[in-house]
Amino acid sequence: MxxxxxxxxxxxxxxxxxxxxxxxxxxxxxxxxxxxxxxxxxxxxxxxxxxxxxxxxxxxxxxxxxxxxxxxxxxxxxxxxxxxxxxxxxxxxxxxxxxxxxxxxxxxxxxxxxxxxxxxxxxxxxxxxxxxxxxTEAGAGDYVEDHTSFxxxxxxxxxxxxxxxxxxxxxxxxxxxxxxxxxxxxxxxxxxxxxxxxxxxxxxxxxxxxxxxxxxxxxxxxxxxxxxxxxxxxxxxxxxxxxxxxxxxxxxxxxxxxxxxxxxGGKATVVVLKDAGSDAVAEGVREAGFWNSGQECGAGTRILVDKDVEAELVEKLVAQIGTLTVGDPAEGEHIEQCPLVSEQHFERAKGFLERAQNEGAVAALGGSAADREGFFIQPTVLTNV
Structure with missing residues (x-):
């Protein structure tokens, strides 16, 4: 990152x-x-x-x-x-x-x-x-006797x-x-x-x-x-x-x-079975979860994964998501993750992260606000949720 x-x-x-x-x-x-x-x-x-x-x-x-x-x-x-x-x-x-x-x-x-x-x-x-x-529509016709419908x-x-x-x-x-x-x-x-x-x-x-x-x-x-x-x-x-x-x-x-x-609004769940390729899943979640800085109802924000492949998938997710380039969009087209839209939304997201970790979730990557001005949250992967 x-x-x-x-x-x-x-x-x-x-x-x-x-x-x-x-x-x-x-x-x-x-x-x-x-x-x-x-x-x-x-x-x-x-x-x-x-x-x-x-x-x-x-x-x-x-x-x-x-x-x-x-x-x-x-x-x-x-x-x-x-x-x-x-x-x-x-x-x-x-x-x-x-x-x-x-x-x-x-x-x-x-x-x-x-x-x-x-x-x-x-x-x-x-x-x-x-x-x-x-x-396109049904053609006009006499569908009832002596009555033309259109x-x-x-x-x-x-x-x-x-x-x-x-x-x-x-x-x-x-x-x-x-x-x-x-x-x-x-x-x-x-x-x-x-x-x-x-x-x-x-x-x-x-x-x-x-x-x-x-x-x-x-x-x-x-x-x-x-x-x-x-x-x-x-x-x-x-x-x-x-x-x-x-x-x-x-x-x-x-x-x-x-x-x-x-x-x-809604929230999209990613379901990962044991025969899914972890590399492909990690690459897909990198985009599905973080496109538009994750600010959309279709963002893949929850992953339900078979226990047998959980450790491998977490490793691949951290590797993929850790390559996201964070910054001000004015810095150029290479920037992939930008700030959240408002201070209110920023504080709300920080609150989610803090409560999750206080209740036992573990940040395999990120987990808090970025150390910079603006409303930036680190790209984050939480496990043990």
Missing amino acids: SNTRVDVAPFITEQEFPPLQHFINGAFVESAGEEYSEVVNPANGQVIALVPRGSTADVDDAVNAAHDAFRQWGSVTPKERSEAMLAIANVVEENADLLARLEAHNAGKPLEVAGDDVDGTVDIFRFSAGAARAF ILREPLGVIGAIVPWNYPLLMGAWKIAPILAAGNTLVLKPAEQTPLSVLKLAELIAGVLPRGVFNVVTGLGREVGEALSHHEKIAMVAMTGSVGSGRAVASAASGTLKRVHLEL
Whole structure:
């Protein structure tokens, strides 16, 4: 493991930041309130931006803009919406380096991961462009005597979307692209820790979409997210986040009987039988467990292994995971593990490690915070859990 820190010039300039405002009705606008959230670079704990803490009034403005825009956007042909999705994909591709650096700077992502997220963002817009023109359904026919049946697909209306901090741009795109391609309009709330890449996307594509089709309101879940979930002009709310947040959204949405789409957290288990090759398992876990610094619900964080091969596998895991290069993403593309996204998450992870070891777990590798500034945890393998 390497955790050498080198002095590097900032790889994001002030001019490359997006406007630090809400994006409503095709323009960046001041917030209705005067409260702001600090956006922090997790590699050093320094505040890099202040973004508005949106209010119910800001959500109302965005929803009304989206509601008005839906009258036109919901009736344009799939061909026109498809062409808009392709245009957005091209804009993202043309600005891939900037978006990846901004994502790495804000979320503390390795550049390889941030670059992969941008590639996925391009892909989902292109995929949605095709899907918008390729609906399949049962043919019209007289399935009941004297009654002709057919299916007509129509957009729902205004969709509220809430995206998490671990994949801000990519999970934003997973919602933006299909929602808009289907003819809906959108009000999106990025995570308060990581709003910069979605705001930059809004800036870059402002000229592609009609005003009001895509809107961004920054702020906290208990304020902006709850307002979106309650709002009577929103037809559906889609959220990716924790189980607790999902319950809150579903409960708030129930009052207006709006549709709800929830993608909630989980934890992936790796099951290793005695005939599995320990070298291949160790190589797989190195990536599956530590991609995006382990900050995803699909991370392979628990290993259930046959006792007969446990000692050998632990040895191979320590050898593999011990080669991870730890550092600030600004140090270069060779950095594989970066900081956790926030001080709150960092303290939570430290608490897990401390409690596990107090209860008898043994750190075969790592086991604590890294000795450096920022929110870094050592690559860790715990045994005897």
